[in-house]
Amino acid sequence: MSTARRKTRRALADEIAEAIRLGAFRPGEWLRQIDLEEKFRATRFDVRTALNELVVRKAIEHVPNRGHRVAEIDVETLKALREVRVLIETAAVPAIVARIDAATLARLDDLARAFGAAVETGTRAEQSRINSDFHHLMYRLSGNPVLEELIWNLRDRARGSTLTFWPSHEALRRSDRDHHAMVAALAARDAEELARLVAAHILKDDP
Amino acid sequence: MSTARRKTRRALADEIAEAIRLGAFRPGEWLRQIDLEEKFRATRFDVRTALNELVVRKAIEHVPNRGHRVAEIDVETLKALREVRVLIETAAVPAIVARIDAATLARLDDLARAFGAAVETGTRAEQSRINSDFHHLMYRLSGNPVLEELIWNLRDRARGSTLTFWPSHEALRRSDRDHHAMVAALAARDAEELARLVAAHILKDDP
DNA sequence: GGCGATAAAATTGGCGCCAATTATGTTGCA
DNA sequence: TGCAACATAATTGGCGCCAATTTTATCGCC
Structure with a gap:
């Protein structure tokens, strides 16, 4: 830096x-x-x-x-933002399931494990970076650069929420479980389940 | 100006x-x-x-x-852009149908007629303005400002397409028919039909 | 001490200058 | 005439200055 x-x-x-x-x-x-x-x-x-x-x-x-x-966003806007995020990120799911391959799946699994470890022992920066890598890798599979870029811009707009500023340890562990569940859904080529997980991941808490 | x-x-x-x-x-x-x-x-x-x-x-x-x-966008990006637009604009449809009221419907009908007239006798600027008003009014009904704003940003990114730069008279008339069909679908509270129309409107030609 | 007024310091932000770069025009030569 | 080399004009864009504004500090008065 x-x-x-x-x-x-x-x-x-x-x-x-x-x-x-x-x-x-x-x-x-x-x-x-x-x-x-x-x-x-x-x-x-x-x-x-x-x-x-x-x-x-x-x-x-x-x-x-x-x-x-950093704008402190109100609950109204946060709600609108999350709605749109759910919309877009779940929309990317079918394409992701269609394009997933063994190598990427393995890499995602690695990242999910790394995140789990970082939750216990890593710094905030490490957690954020690994989490970011995980989701980036997944959404890149959508094959639509415009969609991918949109997802990241929307994520950055929710930073002003005091709710998500200091994620609790509990929230981080929940995120960790979500990641592993996503990898499992991808392995099973289960688009519906993955979409459900993605939506829950956004609505519950951020990372 | x-x-x-x-x-x-x-x-x-x-x-x-x-x-x-x-x-x-x-x-x-x-x-x-x-x-x-x-x-x-x-x-x-x-x-x-x-x-x-x-x-x-x-x-x-x-x-x-x-x-x-004005960037000349390649067909690849244009395709990606349209996919995302279809995604987002159709996603807004259910909320729009749920919130439509008689007054707004009448106003949309007015705008649809005005556009039809502008296609025949109006200037390019008039057509654009009326078309813009029509879609703005419709998407505002979604009740999600973030969604609404996103839709307009994405629209402005497709301007570099030489395909859509000088819409043919035929394309404009097609748009006109689409607008009226949308009003009809809204009047019938037919979300599925409206979504179909919106998608076709984007994929065929722009305005 | 509390509090309002005033002065000083810190910070932002509008604007213009001019160097770097690119586009255009001109000349000279084969 | 065609073309390359050079000169000139046009345009962009980095940067620093300083005015406007806000924040902080100081002082005086109740």
């Missing part, structure tokens, strides 16, 4: 988005430009551009003359 | 997006900053910010040191 030399604007925006995902900034907290300059070794201008991008992506909100912050 | 005094950045981006929708720029054509300054009476800085926003929204593409243009 520190020593990379030249960064493109998009990359910086993604880095900041990831930092938010990892909980580096809590909902409502101001993202001061000076801090971001230091933290990410970027120029002021690049920081501003990246923040702008995140505003458009609705990962953060902008208040004139105050700055940028 | 000319005399508005002070404009916010977001508004300018939307104005440019609308201009693209209306066909002011054809796919592949460069959007020169100087032209945009004049056309929209905005400062250079605002234009740049707006273009940036449109890049993030994927309505246009950016080529370093060359500038911005």
